[in-house]
Amino acid sequence: MATITSINKEPGVDKVVILLIGGRGVGKHRLATALIQTRSSLTVEVRTCVKLPLPKENEQERPYIDLIIFIVDMTSRASKMILEESLPYLMPECFVDKVCFVAMNSSMVNSYSFGIDRVIDCGDLYGCPVLYGDLQSRSHLDNLAQQIINQAEVKAGLKYNISSNFVTASFHGP
Amino acid sequence: MKRVTSPKASSSKRPRKSQDSQKAPTIDSVHEALDCLESATKTRSLPVQLSVDLIERTARSEGLPGDILITLVDIIGRRKLSEAVCRRLIRSLLPFDIIPIIAVLKTISWMGVGNTSIALQAELMRWIVAVYDHIDQKEDLHSIYGIIFHYLECDIVSPFACHLLYLLTRKEDVLPFRIRRVITLQSKVGAQPYLTGLLTLYKTYRPDLVVIQPKQKQKFFRSLGGWDSLIKEVKSRTLHILAPSVPEIQYTMAHQEEDLVRPEIQYQPVLGKNGIKTFQELQSLLENLKPPNGILSVLRSPARRIILTSCTDRTLLVRMKFLLRVLLFDEPFHFAEGKKRRGKHILRTLTDITEELQEGIPEVESFLMHYLQVWNGLQWRSSVLTLISRWPLRPFVELKEFVLKPVHKLLCSSSLEFQCSILECLTQLCKNWAVVELPRYKQAKMRQETNVDEYVPVISSVFDQEVEELDEEECLMELAAYIGHICVTALMLNPTSPPLLMYHILRFYHMTVDLYYTHDTTLLALPAAPVVYSSLFSNNVFCLSEMCRLITRYRGMIQSLKQRTGVQLQRHIDELNGYILDISNTIWRNKAFKPESESVLFKVPIPASISHSIDNPSETFLLLYHPALTAITQNFLKKAGDRVQHPKQVISDRAVRSAYLQYLSSHYMSGITDFLQTFIKMS
Known part of the structure; x- marks a missing residue:
């Protein structure tokens, strides 16, 4: 069992590593493709897994992870369970500037299998951003990918003069 | 063989006969037929049959006038004739022009006498529902709301009674005991759609008392058994008699959505007998216009929207709100996959209405509150942003949160x-609050305090809402402060301060000054230091020039505010003075980055590396050497040729200086020129 922490490895230079976590069928690979195709000044590396904890083998070869994205499919109860089961395996410091939630299929309001409040509450509780996406249309997927890359750039500390905490603090207003 | 052919022959004859006789019946002959019916003792006698035929024909061809309708209702109510004949007579109750309210009231009272069978009662109730739009004084009908309510108990009459109540209900009718009774009834007969329909309407008026969730796409009321098409047919025949000169004002249901929840009744305009002659007539007509029942078709047409907003009929607005609730909350599938075009269409219509009314619709506001929480920033972007910019004046905490x-x-x-x-x-939101919402709020508050109904506000709200207690000026200031904060955040997120972003930021601050000059609204929101700082050291001429212009305009505004008493300005004056000093130190006085200058911006110590690697850091951003102005200065020097030996002459030599400033003005940089002329003493 390997927990993810932010202190045991070195980050890459001008490179972000994004870990997508989500059950089968939530669109991890489509999102990963969209992420890699997004035009950006950074080198983007995407890794996927179904749930935490990550397997013990290859632990040493795994790179430093800049951004952990939990993908929750709003139409599937199982994906919510995966989220709830996986969260305990993250070290607390990861929540400061590493985690982000994505609510997939958020526009299919009438086929929700649980309230979207659960995801919003999760974001508020851990102080992490929540993004909303759709797999159906290409433009929405690209929009989501762009938002994730922007998040990753800030969270990986590659944006000049700005940090994840600054962004969170700015929500409280002047 | 004969038997087979005979009905065919007779059926082919019958229409011809009726066509011939259609021209014949006059009002007199109908009166005679009525007399015959009144005096008749046997139903099956020939004169009775002939009279009924005559009345039926007349009714179907051109409708019956009001007095005949009243007599007919009496005949039906006395119930001397057989049920089949009564039924035929009820079917003939088609109005020529309008239905006098007395006919309807008589119908209800005859229903209560006990002569009429339940089936006939249902038929009569259905008739009232069908002709509801043609009744002349609905006020009187409304006064027997309680009596009609009793008919809910009768299973057969109940669906039509519900429908009629649905049409009649006003807010004051929705009382706890009625709701209790409908709910008890519902538990007795099951969740019938008509009861649900009535309850849904009750819920619209009193959401605090009713908790039900109607099913999606439910049709509440039974069809009117061909009544609507009958009336439509008669009306189409009589309309040209009633209004030959204005056929365009006919309402049609052509653009209505088919899957909307609505009772299927058509409204017709009430026109004078000779059409419209004068403007006054048109004006009075506008007040009497009855729009079609599907409110969305009203919302789609710009002309009808104007009628909607100028109409004094409050029920219309309640209907609109109800429909919007159904559209936006109870049928969220519009916003799901596959219905995107429809969702887009609805939102665009709502945007148009909001823009025309110049105020947010309360239903849309509560929809946006929910929607913005899960908005991905792409779906219907332009509509959503436009709707946000028309957000009504609310406590700032609410606006901030939602x-x-x-x-x-x-x-x-x-x-x-x-x-x-x-x-x-x-x-736009800030501007809307300052220009439209603030005066509207003040007037509404004044109206509420003085409690005078005759007081007509200049900018009134279409939606009659109660005025919340809030400090409107404070709200506006807080909003401006928050936008300033967002500007700084955006600037931090884009460290290169791209001109596009700077343009929008400066536009906001220019808008706050515009408010003072054009609308006489004071909104003191000085740009934050990072904004001034980024523009001053920007590589873009536009940012520098516009910032200078902004500071100059602010000075003019504060100076004229100073002459008024009661405005706390000292903090702003200090801040502005700091900015003026910094800008002039940097671009003109060669004193930038020097610790002895009392600077606001440059309290940050200059890193040693800069002061070592650059000979004279304070000179770097002088107007002559400013990175944004390099190209222009170079062009100026080239043009000037031999007259200017050294660039520094621009500062020292008066003639060269004025030529330089003129050159800047002619290249759309009058902001800088104005700034220098206002704040620097040119010796």
């Missing part, structure tokens, strides 16, 4: 273009 925070979160993870659209939208 609008500004979600938008701010999106801004932090979005592209530059979207950040700019958000800034533009918020600028």
Whole structure:
């Protein structure tokens, strides 16, 4: 069992590593493709897994992870369970500037299998951003990918003069 | 063989016969037929049959006038004739022009006498529902609301009684005991759609008393058994008699959505007998116009929207709100996959209405509150942003929580273009609050306090809402402060301060000054230091020039405010003075980055590396050497040729200086020139 922490490895230079976590069928690979195709000044590396904890083998070869994205499919109860089961395996410091939630299929309001409040509450509780996406249309997927890359750039500390905490603090207003 | 052919022959004859006789019946002959019916003792006698035939024909061809309708109702009510004949007579109750209310009231009272069978009662109730739009004084009908309510108990009459109540109900009718009774009835006969329909309407008026969730796409009321088509047919025949000169004002249901929840009744305009002659007639007509029942078709047409907003009939607005609730909350599938075009269409219509009314619709507001929480920033972007910019004046905490925070979160993870659209939208919101909402709020408050109904406000709200207690000036200031904060955040997220972003930021601040000069609204929101700082050291001429112009305009505004008493200005004056000093030190006085200058911006110590690697850091941003102005200065020097030996002459030599400033003005940089002429003493 390997927990993810932010202190045991070195980050890459001008490179972000994004870990997508989500059950089968939530669109991890489509999102990963969209992420890699997004035009950006950074080198983007995407890794996927179904749930935490990550397997013990290859632990040493795994790179430093800049951004952990939990993908929750709003139409599937199982994906919510995966989220709830996986969260305990993250070290607390990861929540400061590493985690982000994505609510997939958020526009299919009438086929929700649980309230979207659960995801919003999760974001508020851990102080992490929540993004909303759709797999159906290409433009929405690209929009989501762009938002994730922007998040990753800030969270990986590659944006000049700005940090994840600054962004969170700015929500409280002047 | 004969038997087979005979009905055919007779059926082919019958229409011809009726066509011939259609011309014949006059009002007199109908009166005679009525007399015959009144005096008749046997139903089956020939004169009775002939009279009924005559009345039926007349009714179907051109409708019956009011007095005949009243007599007919009496005949049906006395119930001397057989049920089949009564039924035929009820079917003949088609109005020529309008239905006098007395006929309807008589119908209800005859129903109570006990002569009429339940089936006939149901038929009569259905008739009232069908002709509801043609009744002349609905006020009187409304006064027997309680009596009609009793008919809910009768299973067969109940569906039509429900429908009639649905049409009649006003807010004051919705009382707890009625709701209890409908709910008890519902538990007795099951969740019948008509009862649900009535309860849904009750819920619209008193959401605090009723808790039901209607099913999606439910049709509440039974069809009217061909009544509507009958009336439509008669009306289409009589309309040209009633209004030959204005056929265009006919309402049609052509553009209505088919899957909307609505009772299927058509409204017709009530026109004078000779059409419209004068403007006054048109004016009075506008007040009497009855729009079609599907409110969405009203919302789609610009002309009808104007009628909607100028109409004094409050029920219309209640209907609109009800429909919007159904559209936006109870049928969220519009916003799901596969219905996107429809969702887009609805939102665009709503945007149009909001823009025309110049105020937000309360239903849309509560929809946006929910929607913005899960908005991905792409879906229906332009509509959503326009709707936000018309957000009504509410306590700032509410606005911040439901609008500004979600938008701010999106801004932090979005592209530059979207950040700019958000800034533009918020600028519009701020302007809307200052120019439209603030005066409207003040007037509404004054009206509420003085409690005078005759007081007609200049800008009134279409939606009659109660005025909340809030400090409106404070709200506006807080909004401006928050937008300033968002500007700084956006600037931090884009460290290169791209001109596009700077343009939108400066536009917001210019807008706050515009408010003072054009609308006489004071909104003191000085740009934050990072904004001034980025423009001053920007590589872009536009940013520098516009910032200078902004500071000059602010000075003019504060100076004229100073002459008024009662405005606390000292803090702003100090801040502004700091900015003026810094800008002049940097671009003209060669004193930038020097610790002895009392600077606001440059309290940050200059890193040693800069002071070592650059000979004279204070000179770097002088107007002559400013990175943004390099090309222009070079061009100026080239043009000047031999007259200017050294660039520094621009500062020292008066003639060269004025030529230089003129050159800047002619290249659309009058902001800089104005600034220098206002603040620097040119010796």
